[in-house]
Amino acid sequence: MRALLFLDTENESTGISSLAKAVSFALAFSFLCLLAMAAFASLEYDWNWSAVYRYKTKFIDGWLVTIQVSSVSLVVACLIGGLSALAARSPFLPLRYLSKIYIEGTRGTPLLVQILLIFYVFADAAHLDNRYVVGVLVLSLFSGAYVSEIFRAGIESVGSSQLLSAKAIGFTPYQTFRYIVFPQALRRSLPALAGQFANLIKDSSLLSIIAIGEFTLNAQEVNTSTLSTFESFFPLAVGYLILTLPIFYLSRHLEKRLAFDL
Amino acid sequence: MKLSLESITKTYGAHRALKGLDLKLESSRCLTLIGPSGGGKSTTLRLIAGLEKASGGSIQVNNKPVPQTEEELRRYRKSIGVVFQSYNLFPHFDALTNIALPLEKVHGVSREESRDRAQSLLSQFKLATHGRKKPSELSGGQNQRVAIARSLAHNPDLILFDEPTSALDPEMSAQILDVIEELIQSGKDCVIVTHQMGFAKRASDYAAFISRGKVEESGKSLELFDNPQCPELAQFLERELKY
Structure with missing residues (x-):
């Protein structure tokens, strides 16, 4: 778990594994998405994509x-x-x-x-x-x-x-x-x-x-x-x-x- | 080569690098310029190379004065080869092109012949398989050999070396000095600024000790190194040879 979220500072030459990169990116991205969704939810906005889609x-x-x-x-x-x-x-x-x-x-x-x-x-x-x-x-x-x-x-x-x-x-x-x-x-x-x-x-x-x-x-x-x-x-x-x-x-x-x- | 430098001065702003430097050589194969750092050796070499203009005095190489106008200087520089301390190869070209491009663009040699000549020079310096490599892919010693090959390509009358081994480790220095010694033996005239006293003594026939912007002592290198007249040179040699 720790290896997925933290940089191995004692062994920097090993670099960051792709799995760790993916997990960390997903975490950061979902955090921002949640924040945005919460903001929109409080707005009680009526989404109407079909009008725009035309x-x-x-x-x-x-x-x-x-x-x-x-x-x-x-x-x-x-x-x-x-x-x-x-x-x-x-x-x-x-x-x-x-x-x-x-x-x-x-x-x-x-x-x-x-x-x-x-x-x-x-x-x-x-x-x-x-x-x-x-x-x-x-x-x-x-x-x-x-x-x-x-x-x-x-x-x-x-x-x-x-x-x-x-x-x-x-x-x-x-x-x-x-x-x-x-x-x-x-x-x-x-x-x-x-x-x-x-x-x-x-x-x-x-x-x-x-x-x-x-x-x-x-x-x-x-x-x-x-x-x-x-x-x-x-x-x-x-x-x-x-x-x-x-x-x-x-x-x-x-x-x-x-x-x-x- | 016949060389005559008469009361040369060179100033950079307020700094006086050369203060009336005199040196006369009737015939010399290889002249080494030695002396403490900042004493004016490299400046003297650059003036002989026509890379900078003297503030005063006159320089004659083989009875011809070093020209004053930029146009004539450019023609003059074409008759000379210069090798620098840090090789100064062009990093965006491979070794072959570094040698061939000046031949083609400056000396009007055809493209094919330039590349042929460059390739044979690379072979001569044991770099035949490295022609397609860029300077960043070559070692310091290899780069310096490419630089020497470049300075030789147009068959110049005179080759000038500005501390050619100062950026190299002892092993590579020895290689480069061997190459230079071979050049001298093959009959090339050269002027070398160096801190390698052993090399200077063995390879050059004349030496000049330049300190504080003047030639303090000059003469046949064997005599100069074995029997220095001015105390400053004696002290300098003692220090250089100590380690």
Whole structure:
């Protein structure tokens, strides 16, 4: 019994058995479920899943839009982040400050404000009518600032001895970046990048306020039609978890692999 | 090699690493730089390698001044091989690629020939079966041999070693020193910064004692080691040989 619930501190090298893991996880999970059930029971809530079930395609459609918007945003965010990380190291100083202002400005303000500002002011001024394009753009700009910092940390993590060695070999600055710095920086950035992707997926829910038909907006609409609030939002949470949990797992896996490689 | 360093100074901010260092060699196969840590040996080596620019003075290698502009320095560095204390191999490439990539990208050798040459160098250093392994999968001694192979691949005029055995245990150090000695015997010119006094005495024909940013004494290594003139060198050698 004890072996199933406690870590063997005297014999740490043996690790945790899978049975102990399963039992402990089940315990923790059931405890949280009980807590939730007790809370709902005190609410005396009338569950009505059938009303919500009729809208299942709406959930699936929204879920797919969320995946699409997040994926495209991730790619664009990587481009923006990469350019911004390079700009931050540019010998042309105004470019450095441009990157700095962008990063600090973006990280220091709420996404909600950015969405509203860009959608109602900049997109309007630029006659960008497609709200999906604007949505992807806002999300990419927002995430790009974080990606830029991830890349910057990755680039800076490549040691000076590597640069010295590349210099001694006779690599040009471009070759040094292309063959030595970039591959190492990218590999070291991957775990954090995966984590950022999970954040991006969750952040995309805010796009609902400019009426982009993604997962959250669709769930809100189901709620409005059925008046079954919890039945509408519960699948929402599960839908996000289905996306984010594997990504967190991937991120941790990448981190471990990195620890072995370097 | 013919080497001439004339009143070299090098400052890092407020720190003066070299304070008017002079050294002249008419013809030497292997020069060792010895001296206490922080005395300026490695800085001198880096200046000869063209990895850093001197703050003052002039350096000539084989009657040619070490260039000043970055572009010319890059060309100059291509004619030299450098081996570092901590190998400085590229961790994301396997051993073969570590040797072949510079050949291909810097020296314009074709991809196939670069890899062939790298493979034969690996064989020469008894690493023939390790070509596909990354530095993290090789021992320190093996990594240092890969690094030496890399510095030799483009057939440089001069090879510089910056404390090549300081990160290795005695067994591996001995292996590396044997490799370096073979190189010297095969006719490669080299400059070595080392704390291995026995090796310096046996393998090099010239030695310079660098301390406090200056060459305090230099000469044929046999004479320098057996009959040191300045008291500081005598004391240094005594301490180095004590253990």
